[in-house]
Amino acid sequence: MSRFLLACTLLTASAAAAPPPRILIAYHSRTGNTEKMAAAVREGAASVPGVEIVLRKVADVTSDDIVKADGIVLGTPVEWGNLSAEAKAFLDRVGAALAKAGATYGEGRTAAVFCTAGSPSNGQEMARLSAIAAFLAMRFVIVGGVNQEGFGSLGPQAVTAGKPPGVNDSDRADARRFGERFARITRQLRTPATP
């Protein structure tokens, strides 16, 4: 076998042996709204072939889940104009787990945020930006959403105290589109290049 063919075979084999990029969708939800958005984000992410998805409540996420994640999506309810205390505690655990693993924090990994809130313009921006600032401080690459007009967003969100209350079909569609985008970009960033 020529040296060129051998190199190609070895490179192809190592790419084939690499585990699929792993996406962790972690959420906090007190009354189920953010959980519904998390399920829709998962659906969208699952439409991308070649990625593995782990969906967990923040309280159930282990350090191993964090260290193995190529991309992390955090879902939070807006509480008093910001992300919930539970979601913030999760961010602290992400930093601690990555530091302990000796990783350069989130370097080269993706992160994103989505939220639900009772009323419009009452903390959605603050909640998502606070979490994004923490992910940026940990060196993650941030992936946003795309709204229905085609503009980039801080990530999907839903206003849940409307009539009828809760997460509606349009919110779910946004979350699915975002999930697909997040998984596609994470796969692109984290899959070893093939010759």
Ligand SMILES: Cc1cc2nc3c(=O)[nH]c(=O)nc-3n(C[C@H](O)[C@H](O)[C@H](O)COP(=O)(O)O)c2cc1C
């Ligand atoms: C303690 C607390 C504080 C809240 N603060 C806000 C707020 O500042 N702005 C807002 O729009 N909604 C606020 N809400 C409403 C929640 O964000 C909203 O109901 C959300 O959809 C709940 O998500 P969950 O069902 O996943 O827990 C608050 C709810 C709670 C329990």
